Amino acid sequence: MRIDMTGEPGDPRRPNEDYVSAALPSSGEGGALVLLDGVTPPRGGTGCVHGVPWFTARLGGSLLQLATAQRDLTLDACLAEAISSTAAAHGSICDLSHSRTPQATVVAVRWNEERVEHLVLSDSALLVEAPGGSVTEVLDTRLDRLPEHVRTLRDQVRALPEGSPERGAARDEYVGAVEALRNAPGGTGFYTAAADPGVASLAVTGSTPRADVRALLALSDGAARWSQTFRHGDWAALLAFVRKEGTAALIAAVREAERADPHGTAHPRGKRHDDASAVFAELGGPEPVGT
Numbered sequence: 491m492r493i494d495m496t497g498e499p500g501d502p503r504r505p506n507e508d509y510v511s512a513a514l515p516s517s518g519e520g521g522a523l524v525l526l527d528g529v530t531p532p533r534g535g536t537g538c539v540h541g542v543p544w545f546t547a548r549l550g551g552s553l554l555q556l557a558t559a560q561r562d563l564t565l566d567a568c569l570a571e572a573i574s575s576t577a578a579a580h581g582s583i584c585d586l587s588h589s590r591t592p593q594a595t596v597v598a599v600r601w602n603e604e605r606v607e608h609l610v611l612s613d614s615a616l617l618v619e620a621p622g623g624s625v626t627e628v629l630d631t632r633l634d635r636l637p638e639h640v641r642t643l644r645d646q647v648r649a650l651p652e653g654s655p656e657r658g659a660a661r662d663e664y665v666g667a668v669e670a671l672r673n674a675p676g677g678t679g680f681y682t683a684a685a686d687p688g689v690a691s692l693a694v695t696g697s698t699p700r701a702d703v704r705a706l707l708a709l710s711d712g713a714a715r716w717s718q719t720f721r722h723g724d725w726a727a728l729l730a731f732v733r734k735e736g737t738a739a740l741i742a743a744v745r746e747a748e749r750a751d752p753h754g755t756a757h758p759r760g761k762r763h764d765d766a767s768a769v770f771a772e773l774g775g776p777e778p779v780g781t
């Protein structure tokens with residue numbers, strides 16, 4: 491069993507709003523990993539006196555603890571309980587009904603000798619490698635299915651020069667449109683872990699026989715840029731790169747690509763640099779064919 495993880499803020503002067511952790515409990519062949527990507531609030535209030543790192547540390551710590559110690563609870567039940575206990579930790583001074591209350595994307599994986607269970611909510615990614623070397627991605631694709639007018643607004647933002655007033659105004663409009671869809675009732679938008687435990691049941695979940703899993707790789711969207719934005723290779727190539735070079739090298743490669751295209755002209759993206767995190771777990775088993 492080998493676990494390699496790296497997290498790096500997009501801007502070294504600002505706190506990293508991603509969260510990564512992993513545990514290898516002492517009994518059996520089990521383990522768990524958790525990766526969160528905290529949603530950076532746009533300008534304006536959040537109704538909360540706590541910051542996003544406060545939130546992700548509590549939610550992520552609670553989720554990892556529940557996933558490893560409460561093996562009788564499903565991962566979505568663990569997430570629901572972690573959301574509830576984190577909501578209680580805010581205290582009565584915070585308005586948790588505020589649409590900008592601290593919130594995060596979630597990847598959680600738990601394994602034992604028999605099964606590998608997974609949960610994905612919002613736009614962080616999980617890659618699962620089979621013993622033969624094939625890679626399956628587990629994605630919550632709701633964000634890719636945003637209504638056309640929102641996708642049009644996003645493309646307009648990305649086409650404008652970074653730092654220009656026009657881009658700022660277009661970005662405010664796009665952010666407002668996205669906010670209206672986040673955790674909206676009725677199933678038309680997308681969901682993040684905030685203060686409502688009910689969203690846990692909307693996560694993408696599943697389980698795989700342990701014998702069919704050789705390695706796992708969880709990525710925040712800042713790290714997934716290697717494939718999704720910079721097109722260095724597909725998911726299988728990304729996982730092969732991480733196995734060989736490590737998670738720190740993955741994020742270094744993303745930063746290099748970002749610096750080479752500082753204004754996003756060749757590779758349009760929301761922010762020049764984003765918080766980037768990756769956790770790679772090699773569960774063991776036969777070597778993949780061809781490596």
Ligand SMILES: [Zn+2]
Pocket residue numbers: 537538539540580584
């Ligand atoms: Zn708070």
